[in-house]
Amino acid sequence: MIRPILCIVLLAAVLLTTGCWDRTEINDLAFDMGTAFDLTEKGELQASIQIALPQQAGMTGGNNQKDKFFVLTASGKNHIELQKQLQKKLSRQLFTSHRGVIFISERLARRGLDDVLDVFTHDPHNRLRTYIMVVKDQDAKNIVQVRYPFEEGPSEAVRAAESMGGQLSVTLRDFFIAASSEGASPVTAVIQPEIPDGNIEREMFRFTGAAVFKGLKLAGFLNEKETDGLLWLTGRMGHSRITAALPEGYGNVGMVLIGAQRKITFIGGGSKVKFNVRLTGEGDLFENNTSLDVSKMQNLRIAQKALEREVEKQVRDCLFKIQKQYQSDVAGFGGVLYRSQPRKWKQIKNKWDKVFPEAEITVTVKLNLRDTGVAGPPLQLKKREIVN
Amino acid sequence: MDVKTGKDRGKVPFEEEDHGELVPDLAYNETALKSIFRGCSDVIFRSIRLGGETRWIVVYISSLVDKKMLDEHILSPLIKRRTNPNENVSGSIEALDDLFVSIGEIMLASKISDLVRYVLNGYAVVLAAGNRRAMAVSVSGKAQRSLEEPTSEPVIRGPKDGFIENNSTNIGLIRSRLKTSRLKIETFTVGDLTQTEVALTYIEGVADASLVEEVRKRISEIRIDGVLDSNNIEEFIEDTAFSPFPQVQSTERPDVVAAGLLGGNIAILVDSTPFALLLPMTFWAGMQASEDYYIRWPIATFVRWIRLIFLVIAIFAPALYVAGTTFHQEMIPTSLLLSIAGSREPVPFPALIEALLMEIIFEALREAGIRLPKQIGQAISIVGALVIGQAAVQAGIISAPVVIIVSITGIASFTIPRYSFANGIRLLRFPMLFLAGTLGLYGIALGFLGILLHVCTLRSFGVPYFAPVAPLSLRHIKDVVLRVPVWNKTSRPPAAESEEQGTR
Numbered sequence: 001m002i003r004p005i006l007c008i009v010l011l012a013a014v015l016l017t018t019g020c021w022d023r024t025e026i027n028d029l030a031f032d033m034g035t036a037f038d039l040t041e042k043g044e045l046q047a048s049i050q051i052a053l054p055q056q057a058g059m060t061g062g063n064n065q066k067d068k069f070f071v072l073t074a075s076g077k078n079h080i081e082l083q084k085q086l087q088k089k090l091s092r093q094l095f096t097s098h099r100g101v102i103f104i105s106e107r108l109a110r111r112g113l114d115d116v117l118d119v120f121t122h123d124p125h126n127r128l129r130t131y132i133m134v135v136k137d138q139d140a141k142n143i144v145q146v147r148y149p150f151e152e153g154p155s156e157a158v159r160a161a162e163s164m165g166g167q168l169s170v171t172l173r174d175f176f177i178a179a180s181s182e183g184a185s186p187v188t189a190v191i192q193p194e195i196p197d198g199n200i201e202r203e204m205f206r207f208t209g210a211a212v213f214k215g216l217k218l219a220g221f222l223n224e225k226e227t228d229g230l231l232w233l234t235g236r237m238g239h240s241r242i243t244a245a246l247p248e249g250y251g252n253v254g255m256v257l258i259g260a261q262r263k264i265t266f267i268g269g270g271s272k273v274k275f276n277v278r279l280t281g282e283g284d285l286f287e288n289n290t291s292l293d294v295s296k297m298q299n300l301r302i303a304q305k306a307l308e309r310e311v312e313k314q315v316r317d318c319l320f321k322i323q324k325q326y327q328s329d330v331a332g333f334g335g336v337l338y339r340s341q342p343r344k345w346k347q348i349k350n351k352w353d354k355v356f357p358e359a360e361i362t363v364t365v366k367l368n369l370r371d372t373g374v375a376g377p378p379l380q381l382k383k384r385e386i387v388n
Numbered sequence: 389m390d391v392k393t394g395k396d397r398g399k400v401p402f403e404e405e406d407h408g409e410l411v412p413d414l415a416y417n418e419t420a421l422k423s424i425f426r427g428c429s430d431v432i433f434r435s436i437r438l439g440g441e442t443r444w445i446v447v448y449i450s451s452l453v454d455k456k457m458l459d460e461h462i463l464s465p466l467i468k469r470r471t472n473p474n475e476n477v478s479g480s481i482e483a484l485d486d487l488f489v490s491i492g493e494i495m496l497a498s499k500i501s502d503l504v505r506y507v508l509n510g511y512a513v514v515l516a517a518g519n520r521r522a523m524a525v526s527v528s529g530k531a532q533r534s535l536e537e538p539t540s541e542p543v544i545r546g547p548k549d550g551f552i553e554n555n556s557t558n559i560g561l562i563r564s565r566l567k568t569s570r571l572k573i574e575t576f577t578v579g580d581l582t583q584t585e586v587a588l589t590y591i592e593g594v595a596d597a598s599l600v601e602e603v604r605k606r607i608s609e610i611r612i613d614g615v616l617d618s619n620n621i622e623e624f625i626e627d628t629a630f631s632p633f634p635q636v637q638s639t640e641r642p643d644v645v646a647a648g649l650l651g652g653n654i655a656i657l658v659d660s661t662p663f664a665l666l667l668p669m670t671f672w673a674g675m676q677a678s679e680d681y682y683i684r685w686p687i688a689t690f691v692r693w694i695r696l697i698f699l700v701i702a703i704f705a706p707a708l709y710v711a712g713t714t715f716h717q718e719m720i721p722t723s724l725l726l727s728i729a730g731s732r733e734p735v736p737f738p739a740l741i742e743a744l745l746m747e748i749i750f751e752a753l754r755e756a757g758i759r760l761p762k763q764i765g766q767a768i769s770i771v772g773a774l775v776i777g778q779a780a781v782q783a784g785i786i787s788a789p790v791v792i793i794v795s796i797t798g799i800a801s802f803t804i805p806r807y808s809f810a811n812g813i814r815l816l817r818f819p820m821l822f823l824a825g826t827l828g829l830y831g832i833a834l835g836f837l838g839i840l841l842h843v844c845t846l847r848s849f850g851v852p853y854f855a856p857v858a859p860l861s862l863r864h865i866k867d868v869v870l871r872v873p874v875w876n877k878t879s880r881p882p883a884a885e886s887e888e889q890g891t892r
Contacts, residue, residue: 004630016826023714023825025738026729033722054730097718098725125718156722 027054030092033069034155036103036140039111046075047082048141049094050155071144079119096123100159101131102172103191105140109211109218117216120172128173131159133189134211136221142193146205158191158205168210168227168236179216183334183345183352186213187230190221212326219326222318229318232279232311233331235262242283244310246290246302253294253303254287255369264333266340273348274360275333279311284371291387293377299387300369308365315363327357407500414517417500418445421515424504431507436466445515447503452510454529461490462512462525481519493526508583530554535561538640538662540807546682547643555585555659561642562589562657566649570594576607584615585659589645594652599849603654603667618658618665625667627847632812635848637669644678668848670855672868674809675699680871688871695803696869702800703816703839706743707824707832709793713739715828734784740825742786746794747817749776754798 031052038046050069074085087094102120104113120126135143148157161167170188178186188211194204209227212219222230231237237260245252260281267274285294285303292299322330334352338345348355377386407424410417418433425431434446444466448458465487481496488494495511497503498521503513510528535557538550551558559573574588586607590600606625615621618638626635639645640662645655648666656665666673675695680688712720713728720728735742753772757765777795780786797817804810816839823831846853856864866872 012822023738023828024717025732026713026717026725027732027735029717029729031722031726031729052726052729054726054733095717098722100722127718159722 024093028092029095030090032094032096032099034101034103034144034158035096035099036105036135036142036144037108037116038105038139038141039108040075044075044077045079045082045108045116046073046141047079047086048073048144049086050144051090052098067147071141073141078115079123096125097127099127099130099155101133101155103133103135103140103143104188105135106137106218108140109134109213112215112217113213114216117172117176121176126172128171128176130172131189132170132172132175133158133191134218136190136192136208136211138193143191143205146193148204161207167207168231178330178332179213181332181335182338182349183329183336184332185215185328185330187211187234187330188213212322212328212330214326214328219328220321222321225314226318226321229314229316230322230330232260232262232315233264233277233318235260237262237281241286242307242310243287244303244306246292246306250292251290252287253285253290253306255283255303255307255367256286257281257283257367259283264331264336266337269360272358272360273337273355275336275362277315277361277363278366279315279363280366280368281311282368282370284373285369286373288372288375288378291377291381291385293386294372295377300372304367304369307369308367311365311367312363315365319361319363323357323359323361327353329356333359333361407504409498410500410503410515410520410522412518412520414442414445414515417515417522420500421447421503424500425507434463436463438469441517443517446512447507447515448512448527449507449510452508452530453512453527457491457527457529458512461488462514462527466514481516481521481523484514484516484523488523488525491525491527495524495526496521497524498522505583532557540640541644541678541805543677543679543682546679547641549642550640551642551657551662551664553660553662555587555657558642558657558662558664559587559589562645562649562655565642565646566591571649574604578607578610578612578621579615580611580613582614582616582660586615586621587657587659589649589655589657591649591652594650595654596652599668600654602849603656607656615658617661618656618663621656621658622665627849631842631846632815633671633843633846633853634674634806634808634812635667635669635846635853637666637673637806638663638808639666639678640664641678647678647681668851669853670848670851671843671853672857674806675804677805681874685871685873689869692869692871695805698800698803699813702797702804702813703820704832704836705793705797705800706747706817707820707835709789710739710743710821711824711828711832714825728787728789731781731787731789735787736785738825739790740821742790743793743825744818744821746776746786746790747797747821750794750798751814 031054032049033052034050036048036050038048040046049072051072052069053067055068072086072089074082074089076082076085083094104116108116120128120130144155168187168189170186175186175188178184190208190211192206192208194206208221209224210222210230212222228237228240228242231240237257240257240260241254242257243252243254260279263278263280265276265278267276285300288294288303290303292302294300294303319331322328329352333356334345334349337348407420418435422433428449430449430451432446432448432450434448435442436444436446446458446462446466469487485494495506497506497513503522503524506524507513510526510530511524512527513522513524515522532554533552535549535552537548541550549561551561563571563573568591570592572590572592576586576588577583578586588600588604588607603625607621610621610624612620612624622634622636622638623629628635637648639648645657645664645666649655653666653668656667658664675692680692683691713732717725732739737745749772753768753776756768760768776786777791781788781791801810801814804813820832820835823835825831827834843854844852844858852859855861856868867877
């Protein structure tokens with residue numbers, strides 16, 4: 001009878017008296033929601049962290065205008081130093097596991113991310129699911145200070161918007177995979193703060209295309225149309241909307257894409273390598289600003305051709321930029337070659353930077369318009385205005 | 389396994405004294421009985437005289453006999469005989485037998501101690517002059533309540549009668565459900581002072597004969613002064629006393645007992661309590677309500693799954709909350725974490741203390757609700773809900789998520805249908821809470837393993853407690869995670885495995 005009790009008491013003592021207890025209450029933590037990295041004039045790293053201020057639910061009464069976050073800034077040689085500097089300004093322990101987004105300023109990205117990224121793989125408190133984005137033109141610090149009306153703060157808003165899809169969203173994991181694979185280069189999304197005339201009430205941000213890296217250095221940007229092309233090329237198109245103008249000023253049509261696929265095939269070639277990109281997609285016609293009666297098959301074809309041409313143009317524009325201007329294989333053509341002909345890849349691997357800009361890439365697009373919505377021609381048109 | 393006997397308690401068991409035999413002298417017998425019943429004002433000695441001398445004495449306890457029966461079937465025939473002197477008055481006790489033909493149960497006894505026992509059990513004892521034997525006539529009419537719906541196990545659909553505090557009525561309720569001569573009822577008398585009737589009930593050929601023998605042995609070895617509820621019996625015969633899980637199922641419902649008997653279980657009915665015992669019991673029996681078999685099977689299956697989910701919640705929810713908020717903040721979705729952090733902002737206690745405090749208060753409320761008279765019980769629940777649900781949160785002493793977790797846990801523990809089983813489950817969350825508060829998820833995993841290990845090693849009268857899941861028996865598992873239609877249920881539960889392989 002006495003032995004089990006003794007056992008329980010001793011076990012309880014083991015549990016309760018050990019010194020190394022890593023228990024931390026939630027209200028002893030400072031949650032880093034998003035971090036912005038800048039390059040200072042002295043060439044040091046500068047980190048601006050956005051720390052969430054937990055809102056007390058149900059405690060209404062005038063303090064709705066309370067800030068949802070505050071920003072701390074520190075600079076240093078590397079992350080450890082940054083962390084130390086930041087912790088000195090905090091009464092609570094900095095907790096990075098809930099960081100949703102990492103913002104990199106354009107200046108820092110152009111200098112190269114070699115000494116910025118390592119900590120995100122070494123420190124277990126960091127998540128590889130964190131989004132990474134480049135802030136164009138401005139300091140990255142500005143973006144974490146945007147007072148965005150939705151969500152807990154701008155970082156959370158960016159995270160939510162990114163995961164919504166339909167645009168380029170790159171996590172640390174994607175970035176590392178692209179950076180470390182054979183014959184591919186990383187891209188990231190691009191964000192810009194929009195503060196119209198310093199009006200703090202209307203602070204917003206905007207996604208403005210993609211940042212193309214060469215190695216770990218920023219090579220340049222793609223605009224929004226070209227980014228759509230990039231999404232097609234990288235097979236991340238998924239759900240999206242495409243609009244196209246019909247030739248001869250007929251008007252324009254728009255479709256909602258639901259299944260998009262891409263297939264890159266290596267065709268061969270001697271000194272010049274040849275690829276074919278085949279893009280297919282399915283979807284419904286949702287907008288018809290022409291006088292065509294799209295319930296007729298031949299008219300639907302016209303709309304379809306126009307849309308296909310538009311997609312092809314986007315992809316070609318994108319290809320031109322990444323091939324000729326930035327010379328960075330962000331769509332992973334090298335990877336395709338590596339997988340289909342590993343021997344050939346071995347030969348040209350080291351001069352791929354030279355070979356890729358000269359590669360001949362053909363694009364074929366096949367869109368399938370399955371449905372036209374509920375109306376054939378626009379309903380507001382009179383009968384004689386409709387083109388059959 | 390050894391059963392605790394009276395000697396273990398360091399006490400000499402109380403034995404009924406031997407008072408010797410009756411003698412032909414009626415006056416002597418009367419004195420003997422009166423000296424035994426001295427100070428017992430409820431024992432009545434009714435002398436009936438004939439021709440100037442006392443011929444018969446009727447001894448009974450007024451509160452235990454049915455007065456109407458006593459008047460009609462004993463006193464009036466005796467008195468009629470007195471007023472009708474033409475009849476041949478025979479003094480022999482056998483002649484009385486002819487008088488009391490309208491009575492069902494009649495015994496003859498010559499030992500005074502036997503007579504005392506009869507009187508105490510509600511018989512009327514008739515002593516006749518010149519006889520060495522007396523007659524005990526069953527006219528017992530104890531005060532008893534009428535059959536009511538069981539309060540501890542209510543059902544929406546299904547039989548609504550429940551056991552009462554009278555064993556013969558209870559046995560009748562079972563017998564009326566199982567009209568077979570194979571239903572055996574063996575009675576024992578347990579309790580030196582209470583002399584409580586304990587009935588061992590089983591269906592011959594369905595229940596395991598060796599199990600019946602074992603239970604018989606364990607019951608007859610019980611030495612105790614008084615048996616006031618079947619739990620007194622339960623604690624004597626169960627295998628493992630140090631377990632939160634009951635190894636004997638107790639029920640107030642005759643249909644549950646009948647179903648158990650059909651499934652090869654053994655029932656023990658104890659006089660003066662409406663709670664019968666069913667054994668062996670398994671973990672899964674604790675999770676099943678009798679109504680599972682009275683509603684359509686898809687619904688019953690769904691309800692069983694709900695119970696399983698809430699069983700897990702009842703044990704682990706507060707522990708998971710504490711582990712998550714004090715050790716594994718990275719595992720909580722960001723927006724949820726921020727709202728928890730927001731409500732924890734003013735709270736002065738660590739999450740473990742907070743959860744512990746609320747759990748204990750909840751238990752106190754539950755206990756208060758049971759013990760108090762029904763009218764005040766209402767007030768308790770209102771005060772509890774208001775004070776703890778509203779005021780404590782608004783005052784910033786307790787955070788709202790903890791209140792939510794504790795209420796969900798409370799509701800979850802009430803979904804477990806067997807009361808004694810639910811109590812065991814309710815107890816388990818406290819060690820889990822401590823483990824979670826000291827070791828986090830690792831502690832919860834350890835605790836879970838510990839519970840699993842205990843449940844898997846536990847045995848109830850030779851049947852593994854976790855059967856048929858561990859050891860796995862695919863044939864029987866149909867009735868655990870599912871409730872297959874009755875026509876599909878072709879095998880008896882594991883308790884009856886060794887005997888005939890009957891259907892249903």
